[in-house]
Amino acid sequence: MSGKNTEVEQPLIDAKGLRTDGRKLDELRPIRLEVGNLSRADGSAYIEHGRNKIVAAVYGPRELHPRHLAQSDQALLRVNYRMATFSVSDRKRPAPSRREHEISMVLRQALEPMLFLKMYPRAAIDVFIQVLEADGGSRCASATVAALALADAGIPMRGLVAGCASGKIDGKIAMDMNDIEDKIGEADVPVVMCPERGEITLLQMDGKLTQKELAKILQMSEDGIHRIHEMQKAVLLEKYAQIRKEIGEVPEEEAEVLAAQKPEIEKDEAEKPKATKKRTKPVKAEKKEDETKPAKKEKKTKKKTESESS
Amino acid sequence: MSLHFEQQDIVVPGQLLAEGDYRHGDGAFKEHEKVFAAVIGLVKMKGKTIYVVPLQGQYIPKARDIVIGKIIEITLNGWLVDIQSPYPAMLPVMHALSRRDATRAKENLRRWYDIGETVVAEIIAADRTRDPLITTRGRGLGKIRGGVLMKITPTRVPRLIGRKGSMINMLKSELQTDIVVGQNGVVWLKGNPDRVAIAMDAIRQIEREAHTGGLTDRIRETISEKLSESKGEKE
Structure with a gap:
């Protein structure tokens, strides 16, 4: 993401108005999602977003080691974003790079406000994100898979986040930047948000944009994120719908049967509601802080657009 | 006031369940007069309270639960037990041995429970601030000898037990096998061994199909099929 060329040698948009990979300006790259693909993890997911291929594994809530990191009032969320040595065309050196550390951190901050960490004091929730093949917008795709893996692990969340990086190429605003567009385009803006709540949890910017352009880009990313979010929901439900189908069950009939069959679960649950109530309040306050943290560049523009969008 | 689900629907985190005068139970949360799902699971409503019964998740200790754990450490006044939860359980000598044994126990706790051994225990106390406390004094509690152990997703244990134990009692009687299920x-x-193998397959199937209906009958059928098969082989 370094060295933006304002002078374009290679056109990113052709005469027909199509991009290097044949997409229109407001089109997403093809996305494929899988859930529960790792048997040994508590939750897992896989994404192919353009040429990005990323696996996410979630472990926990589990015992926290080393113990001195434990927080007595909430769980510790640890996010580890790593790129495989073969994920880019020039072999990536295997040691964790500065970039990987940064992305791990911003992704942690992007996921944290969505979780009810207060439910698991002293414990740890570990998220491992492994990039097998990298394309543009890998941090956004990582947020999308990580959210899925967390949901698959059964960790209580306020909502699913999804990511999309839109930007400016050849003077035009384009959705979901790929690798070349990201590198030689004029600007790109990775956004991670929870579309149902309209909350942005990650916002970064590389390049120069006017306020109007940024607002337009945000609008466009939000649009893309909504589409990705629909796919996320569908793939989570798929996992269980598949088993229902195998048995040849009609969901409506089954509802009645189950309703009559499982009252003992309700009894188990009846004691807990108090605890959940307490937890929602303190975490809410925290969220606002977190929203402002991830964005580092262009603070002035950021604040304005954030208030517009939320 | 409006509801956005049918009983037993599978919902995903963040999904809007209801607006207006409803309360949230476990697995759901309420914000701005709206109830949302917090986990992936089956929605249910009882009165005005909306629950989501989770399909995935770790075991969180709760008082009076029966659990099966493995001794992982011997401390000065008892044992530490791994109960497959984020928090290790403490089993103090006081709650493990009779008073007479407890006075002698100072010498060598390994005589009662050694590291690596498995115990059935009941949770006495569990709260947010401390590790859970367990006891092995009581009917059906204590060290396990022989048999086979298996692990299933803890959120699906209620399904394995069934309403008032219907599922587990069916398994036990049909297969004449001793089964203890930890929460x-x-x-x-x-x-x-043959019957235990059939039981394990059945438990795996219950775990996999926990969110579907008519499970007890389906399991009973598979078991009787397998039983007649194994009989046929012997003759």
């Missing part, structure tokens, strides 16, 4: 998802089985 933490650890299951202990003892009996004829």
Whole structure:
């Protein structure tokens, strides 16, 4: 993401108005999602977003080691974003790079406000994100898979986040930047948000944009994120719908049967509601802080657009 | 006031369940007069309270639960037990041995429970601030000898037990096997090896199909099929 060329040698948009990979300006790259693909993890997911291929594994809530990191009032969320040595065309050196550390951190901050960490004091929730093949917008795709893996692990969340990086190429605003567009385009803006709540949890910017352009880009990313979010929901439900189908069950009939069959679960649950109530309040306050943290560049523009969008 | 689901629907985190005068139970949360799902699971409503019964998740200790755990450490005044949860359980000598044994126990706790051994225990106390406290004094509690252990997703244990134990009692009687189910998802089985194998397959199937209906009958059928098969082989 370094060295933006304002002078374009290679056109990113052709005469027909199509991009290097044949997409229109407001089109997403093809996305494929899988859930529960790792048997040994508590939750897992896989994404192919353009040429990005990323696996996410979630472990926990589990015992926290080393113990001195434990927080007595909430769980510790640890996010580890790593790129495989073969994920880019020039072999990536295997040691964790500065970039990987940064992305791990911003992704942690992007996921944290969505979780009810207060439910698991002293414990740890570990998220491992492994990039097998990298394309543009890998941090956004990582947020999308990580959210899925967390949901698959059964960790209580306020909502699913999804990511999309839109930007400016050849003077035009384009959705979901790929690798070349990201590198030689004029600007790109990775956004991670929870579309149902309209909350942005990650916002970064590389390049120069006017306020109007940024607002337009945000609008466009939000649009893309909504589409990705629909796919996320569908793939989570798929996992269980598949088993229902195998048995040849009609969901409506089954509802009645189950309703009559499982009252003992309700009894188990009846004691807990108090605890959940307490937890929602303190975490809410925290969220606002977190929203402002991830964005580092262009603070002035950021604040304005954030208030517009939320 | 409006509802956005049918009973037993599978919902995903963040999904809007209801607006207006409803309360949230476990697995759901309420914000701005709206109830949302917090986990992936089956929605249910009882009165005005909306629950989501989770399909995935770790075991969180709760007082009076029966669990099966493994001794992992011997401390000065008892044992530490791994109960497949984020928090290790403490088993003090006081709650493990009779008073007479407890006075002698100072010498060598390994005489009662050694590291690596498995115990059935009941949770006495569990709260947010401390590790859970367990006891092995009581009917059906204590060290396990022989048999087979298996692990299932703890959120699906209620399904394995069934309404008032219907599922587990069916398994036990049909297969004449001893089965102890820990709320933490650890299951202990003892009996004829062939029948234990059938029981384990059945438990795996219950775990996989926990969110579907008519399960007890379906399991009963598979078991009787397998039983007649194994009889046929012997003759």
